[in-house]
Amino acid sequence: MNVLEVSQLQTHFFTRQGVVKAVDGVDFSLAEGQVLGLVGESGSGKSVTGFSILGLVDPPGRVVGGQIRFRGQDLAGCTPAQMRAIRGDRIAMVFQDPLMTLNPVLRIDTQMIEAIQSHHRVSRRAALDRACDVLTRVGISSARERLNAYPHQFSGGMRQRVAIAIALINEPDLIIADEPTTALDVTIQSQILSEVQALTRDSGTALIWITHDLAVVAGMADRIAVMYAGRIVETGPTDEVLARPSHPYTVGLLGSIPGQGRRGATLAQIPGMAPNMARLPAGCAFAPRCGRVGQGCETAAPEARALWAGRTVRCHHPVASGPGHGSVDGGAPMQPSVGTPVPPAPVAQEGGRP
């Protein structure tokens, strides 16, 4: 059974400059123990997706549509009290900056015990034992003594471990991690990645790993979802997407990463910059930067369509690279594997364009 099913999620921000559709029709699902890498550049809506699941979107933002089903329960319809009971207990979040999660004037033990006792009736001693236990699991040595310390007495990497330990403390079904290793050094990042890998493997916790770094999710995610301008433009099994990217944006993103091709060669850059979210173009949001712009791109936003092996792409002219397919371009769209039935790609206006 799926832990989480998100369908047609829409989170809009009502600003003076207009409505910003930060998340505009996002679908995905997550099974037990699965790791989903949610990848995108700043402003693509990946963090807002995470916040929406936990009901943490502040005004002027609001979840305006869609369903978030967590173990069958629709989170979008929950009361604040119900949401509080879930948050930190069944679903936990790890933020980029651990100083935001940790209260600077409280000792670590106080904060960890609070996280347990606000959800379960257990004794202080039992809570302390549990806290000690999770700290050891995230690789903090001499956890007993470290419990008495304040957040500022920890280094950045250690603080992030404490934040992860607090997320784990009630054995949640789902952890949403929002760029938790971005501010850390490579060595510390790899320590945390290896620990998180072991934890999801051992406990069956599902994980959404939000990041801008494709290489980080490449080594640990089961599936990847690439976001652009509030939509998931491509999704599929990690190695499939990385080996045969189908959306031009994914292709461009992979080509932009230095250090894999010939040294000193010109990187395959994506021209232009991320669109203004308050004034998105009429058709595909990526069209102004896309090298494969063709019929229909500037007039109709592409619908998600299934390719093969659990992959979907939102593009009128995806890069042809299917196994055994000569071309996915123009081929009849197959039945989508997730979400609602998807209408075939709109037939472009015959002679509609000069």
Place this chain on the structure above:
Amino acid sequence: MTPMLELREVSRRFERKPDVIERFAGVLGAKVSSQTVHAVDRVSFEVRRGEVVGLVGESGCGKSTLGRMIAGLLPPSAGEIRFQGQSSTNLDAAARRRQRLRLQMIFQDPMSSLNPRMKVQEIIGEAALYHRLTTPAEMPGYVARLLDQVSLDPAYASRYPHQFSGGQRQRICIARALAVQPEFLVCDESVAALDVSIQAQVINLFQQLRRDLQLTYLFISHDLGVVQHLADRVVVMYLGRVVESAPTQTLFAQPQHPYTQALLDQVPRLHGGRQAFRPIQGEIASALNPPPGCHFHTRCPKAGPRCRREAPEPVTEGLHTVACHLHRGGVA
């Protein structure tokens, strides 16, 4: 041929002097110690004309301090930095100013290095005007050429920094550095704050400028992918010391120092499927209280008793320099 830049045993210490209360406590007989951070410890290397040297290391290893000393923003506590064969310490003020002009720095965060109350034209043209590289009448044309060089629309000259995106701001910083016609650029994490697609654009710009203007770069970065792509030679630092330096291909193919090996091992890779991360244990030691002997021995899987006692001297063989007791069959 003299190298463009030569560092000889350059060190930088930061001392925290006891404050009023501590001095008072000292007068009363309490034991007061001043704390010293050895940010950079006897670093030597050189950069030849037209070369791109990458300087990598974890945060706190002293790479930014070194960059600031090279750019002349910080004087070294000991050692000598020679630029085009001349040390800045024995130059008169005018000559030092001329020397500094040939060496410019580009910082990580373009927003905090651009004055928000100045227009792009003033930001880029100010230094050139001051150093008489252009005249007030010719300044707009001068700035327009620079904007064109960094692929920005010259019509943007009358805008303010906040009207630009992060990548464009970094281009403005590059144009400002180029305005005084430098030969050497120190780039301190200049692409770290940018999104991947924008980062690729700026990296391509750096490459193009290097070809067009025959620039020499010192590229400071924690991102090994960026350094591998851009640099001809890589210098690896750990806790204030250089542990290894070699031509890029050699370093990435045959790293010799255990720290370099571990560092390269941990870079997340795009291809190759699920990765088993095998992290180096522990964290970088405190520069306030560095371990004796080899700084890396506290985390090194191969450390022996000798590593805890004496610091290894760098050994150069061809173009490859390694500071490790174990190197070439040594005994730890």
